[in-house]
Amino acid sequence: MENFNYYNPVKVLFGEGKIAEIANYIPKTMKVMMTYGGGSIKKNGVYDQVMDALKGMNVIEFGGIEPNPHYETLMKAVEIARRENVGFLLAVGGGSVIDGTKFIAAATCYDGEEPWDIVLKGAPVKGALPLAAVLTLPATGSEMNNGGVITRVSTQEKLAFHSPLVFPKFSVLDPKVTYSLPKRQLANGIVDTFVHVMEQYYTTSENVEIQDRFSEGILQTLLVVGPRVMADEQPNYQDRANFMWAATMGLNGLIAVGTEQDWSTHYIGHELTAFHGLDHGVTLAIVLPGVMRATKENRKRKLLQFASRVWGIDATLPDAAEQAIARTEQFFNSLGVKTRLGDYGVGMETVERIEKRFRDRGNYAIGGIDDVNVDNVREILVSRL
Amino acid sequence: MENFNYYNPVKVLFGEGKIAEIANYIPKTMKVMMTYGGGSIKKNGVYDQVMDALKGMNVIEFGGIEPNPHYETLMKAVEIARRENVGFLLAVGGGSVIDGTKFIAAATCYDGEEPWDIVLKGAPVKGALPLAAVLTLPATGSEMNNGGVITRVSTQEKLAFHSPLVFPKFSVLDPKVTYSLPKRQLANGIVDTFVHVMEQYYTTSENVEIQDRFSEGILQTLLVVGPRVMADEQPNYQDRANFMWAATMGLNGLIAVGTEQDWSTHYIGHELTAFHGLDHGVTLAIVLPGVMRATKENRKRKLLQFASRVWGIDATLPDAAEQAIARTEQFFNSLGVKTRLGDYGVGMETVERIEKRFRDRGNYAIGGIDDVNVDNVREILVSRL
Numbered sequence: 001m002e003n004f005n006y007y008n009p010v011k012v013l014f015g016e017g018k019i020a021e022i023a024n025y026i027p028k029t030m031k032v033m034m035t036y037g038g039g040s041i042k043k044n045g046v047y048d049q050v051m052d053a054l055k056g057m058n059v060i061e062f063g064g065i066e067p068n069p070h071y072e073t074l075m076k077a078v079e080i081a082r083r084e085n086v087g088f089l090l091a092v093g094g095g096s097v098i099d100g101t102k103f104i105a106a107a108t109c110y111d112g113e114e115p116w117d118i119v120l121k122g123a124p125v126k127g128a129l130p131l132a133a134v135l136t137l138p139a140t141g142s143e144m145n146n147g148g149v150i151t152r153v154s155t156q157e158k159l160a161f162h163s164p165l166v167f168p169k170f171s172v173l174d175p176k177v178t179y180s181l182p183k184r185q186l187a188n189g190i191v192d193t194f195v196h197v198m199e200q201y202y203t204t205s206e207n208v209e210i211q212d213r214f215s216e217g218i219l220q221t222l223l224v225v226g227p228r229v230m231a232d233e234q235p236n237y238q239d240r241a242n243f244m245w246a247a248t249m250g251l252n253g254l255i256a257v258g259t260e261q262d263w264s265t266h267y268i269g270h271e272l273t274a275f276h277g278l279d280h281g282v283t284l285a286i287v288l289p290g291v292m293r294a295t296k297e298n299r300k301r302k303l304l305q306f307a308s309r310v311w312g313i314d315a316t317l318p319d320a321a322e323q324a325i326a327r328t329e330q331f332f333n334s335l336g337v338k339t340r341l342g343d344y345g346v347g348m349e350t351v352e353r354i355e356k357r358f359r360d361r362g363n364y365a366i367g368g369i370d371d372v373n374v375d376n377v378r379e380i381l382v383s384r385l
Numbered sequence: 386m387e388n389f390n391y392y393n394p395v396k397v398l399f400g401e402g403k404i405a406e407i408a409n410y411i412p413k414t415m416k417v418m419m420t421y422g423g424g425s426i427k428k429n430g431v432y433d434q435v436m437d438a439l440k441g442m443n444v445i446e447f448g449g450i451e452p453n454p455h456y457e458t459l460m461k462a463v464e465i466a467r468r469e470n471v472g473f474l475l476a477v478g479g480g481s482v483i484d485g486t487k488f489i490a491a492a493t494c495y496d497g498e499e500p501w502d503i504v505l506k507g508a509p510v511k512g513a514l515p516l517a518a519v520l521t522l523p524a525t526g527s528e529m530n531n532g533g534v535i536t537r538v539s540t541q542e543k544l545a546f547h548s549p550l551v552f553p554k555f556s557v558l559d560p561k562v563t564y565s566l567p568k569r570q571l572a573n574g575i576v577d578t579f580v581h582v583m584e585q586y587y588t589t590s591e592n593v594e595i596q597d598r599f600s601e602g603i604l605q606t607l608l609v610v611g612p613r614v615m616a617d618e619q620p621n622y623q624d625r626a627n628f629m630w631a632a633t634m635g636l637n638g639l640i641a642v643g644t645e646q647d648w649s650t651h652y653i654g655h656e657l658t659a660f661h662g663l664d665h666g667v668t669l670a671i672v673l674p675g676v677m678r679a680t681k682e683n684r685k686r687k688l689l690q691f692a693s694r695v696w697g698i699d700a701t702l703p704d705a706a707e708q709a710i711a712r713t714e715q716f717f718n719s720l721g722v723k724t725r726l727g728d729y730g731v732g733m734e735t736v737e738r739i740e741k742r743f744r745d746r747g748n749y750a751i752g753g754i755d756d757v758n759v760d761n762v763r764e765i766l767v768s769r770l
Contacts, residue, residue, distance in 0.1 A: 001399075001400075001623060001626040001627065001630070002400070003399060003400025003401065003402070003403065004397075004399050004400065005396065005397065005398055005399070006396070006397040006399065007394075007395075007396040007397070008393070008394075009392075009393075009394035010392075011390065011391070011392040012389075012390065012391040012392070012642075013390055014386075014388060014389050014390070014391065014642065014643065015386075015387070015388025015389065015643075016388065017388070018388065206623075207623035207626070207627065208627075209602075209605075209606040209609065209610060209627040209631070210602060210603065210606055210627065210630050210631055210634055212602075213598075213599070213601070213602025213603070213605060213606060214598075214599050214602055216598070216602070217594075217595060217597075217598025217599055217601070217602055218595065218598070220598060221594040221595055221598060224594065225594060238386060238591075238592035241386040241592070241643075242386065242592060242593075242594040242595065245386070245595050245642075245643075246594070246595055249595055254639075257397075257399070257630075258399065258400075258626075258630075
């Protein structure tokens with residue numbers, strides 16, 4: 001185990017009816033900007049629940065935050081937040097809305113020239129509006145972490161930023177709000193959670209017993225609950241609750257303490273989204289099996305542990321590693337997620353553009369471990385055609 | 386899963402050398418009271434490390450906090466803290482020192498008549514001095530939670546209190562500080578952690594997949610690391626690190642979210658300590674097997690899951706539950722902890738006193754689940770003679 005600092009002050013309000021409690025945690029004197037996405041919250045009742053809970057408070061709205069939230073859109077919110085002297089941001093939506101709202105929080109208080117520098121150059125976040133979240137889509141973990149991923153349309157870039165100042169003050173996780181989600185979004189959320197865990201667990205780190213067990217526990221939970229969530233005709237509260245909590249625990253920093261992290265599957269996937277607009281979860285399902293095969297010698301110990309503990313595969317079998325990779329891909333397929341580039345009409349041209357982009361950025365390793373790098377990213381993607 | 390709120394703002398500084406960083410997290414202008422126990426920190430170098438880290442700050446000391454910290458002792462510290470206008474408390478020790486320091490923090494700011502009411506009557510904690518911890522003994526989890534257990538010698542009472550105001554601002558977990566611990570204390574810490582997890586996991590709660598997996602992961606880690614920690618002639622850093630992190634995760638609130646909790650083993654154990662001064666860990670190792678046998682029908686589902694997932698016992702065997710209980714007791718024995726009342730010279734007289742005490746308190750259930758109660762506590766204790 002490596003040395004680490006761990007800090008996560010997000011208050012989680014979990015369960016049916018918890019939206020009604022949010023006003024207890026927002027200072028009464030502050031003007032609140034409620035942010036959301038494409039408007040599904042107006043159809044499924046979440047908007048009304050939130051507005052009821054905020055009755056009597058000074059609330060303005062900013063809707064229209066896209067999946068893979070656009071810098072261009074978020075900067076409009078920043079302008080309004082500054083002009084209207086907004087004191088508190090309440091994100092009501094999935095990871096994109098929450099990530100975007102974190103950026104609004106930081107950019108509103110940014111005193112440099114161009115807030116894009118926060119993501120592009122890692123310009124320090126010295127202040128941020130307080131924010132909170134009402135989660136509607138379990139997937140990204142953004143509701144309990146301090147990171148966000150922002151897309152700039154004009155340059156086709158999708159990049160991450162982190163700051164302790166953008167931890168949500170609280171996040172509401174009501175499993176019932178997931179009832180109206182399309183199965184496609186649920187599938188993406190399951191895949192996203194699975195791959196978040198893999199980026200932190202499937203490494204060369206040893207002697208991280210608790211972190212490994214917790215990671216495996218989240219994966220095992222997804223294997224049990226994921227197919228039930230996908231198959232239910234009437235949503236089952238407990239299944240949704242277990243999935244929702246799994247997604248949050250998959251990326252709140254806890255399983256990553258004292259370990260290596262990779263994130264190469266995400267970084268490669270981000271490029272597929274940037275170039276083709278593919279769903280984030282889909283890109284991860286495509287890329288992960290390729291990354292696992294390319295790294296299976298270097299990360300053999302953890303891969304065999306994964307095979308054994310998560311899949312129950314006899315790790316002494318000569319093809320245990322390959323079986324674990326194949327079953328992971330089959331799991332994604334079983335959720336209705338296709339896992340080949342060709343399934344989405346993506347071909348060699350994109351592979352070459354992505355390889356070039358990583359080369360141009362000048363780093364050898366793509367994620368945190370150098371067994372996925374500018375020299376094998378092409379081969380990884382070709383294996384996924 | 387039941388509805389829950391989760392909040393844990395403790396910053397964890399984990400790893401070798403982390404004590405040197407503490408001054409970064411203590412306001413420079415505040416007078417610091419450093420609290421500690423019997424003085425082992427002066428022999429093992431921890432005192433010097435802390436004092437080096439605090440160089441240039443205004444520090445006073447309060448030593449002599451006992452195992453099972455005494456109200457009477459802590460009130461002396463309260464008097465000094467008030468007189469000296471102490472602004473920050475730094476607990477350097479194990480769970481007793483940290484628990485005691487939490488009480489000092491709350492009692493110093495208490496404006497009622499008698500601070501003992503905080504534990505005896507649950508009098509509300511409206512203010513508390515900020516506090517932090519340098520942990521020297523992995524066991525109680527106090528370094529990352531908001532509870533404390535205090536003993537009043539004059540009345541032979543040992544009682545718990547909780548307040549969000551007594552979360553440590555930060556806690557330092559340096560596995561190296563455990564190197565000088567006697568094996569007996571390490572064994573107690575392993576048992577304590579094991580039983581903490583059981584109190585939150587071994588219940589009738591269903592549909593708590595993540596919580597169950599995390600609990601089982603901590604237990605599995607203890608089964609692997611515990612015997613190595615007990616057997617090592619030279620301390621192994623990684624084993625100590627994994628044990629230390631397991632102990633913290635075992636009682637920081639995370640595995641308990643949305644679940645029932647019991648704590649009957651602790652409450653019964655506290656009486657054994659109150660009457661006979663037995664080590665806390667020892668009392669838990671004595672009581673738990675009895676509690677498990679008394680509840681094995683009511684909690685059958687979880688007990689068989691424990692048998693299967695933690696011990697690898699075939700849960701379809703007719704004696705799977707009994708095997709799991711027997712192996713749990715053998716595990717404690719393997720750490721050098723004897724698990725019978727008779728091993729400590731405790732007999733029927735104490736059993737009767739304890740039964741009477743629970744009856745006098747007027748609650749039927751002893752912990753959070755009423756299958757351990759005033760009517761079967763005698764039988765449970767008799768089975769442990």
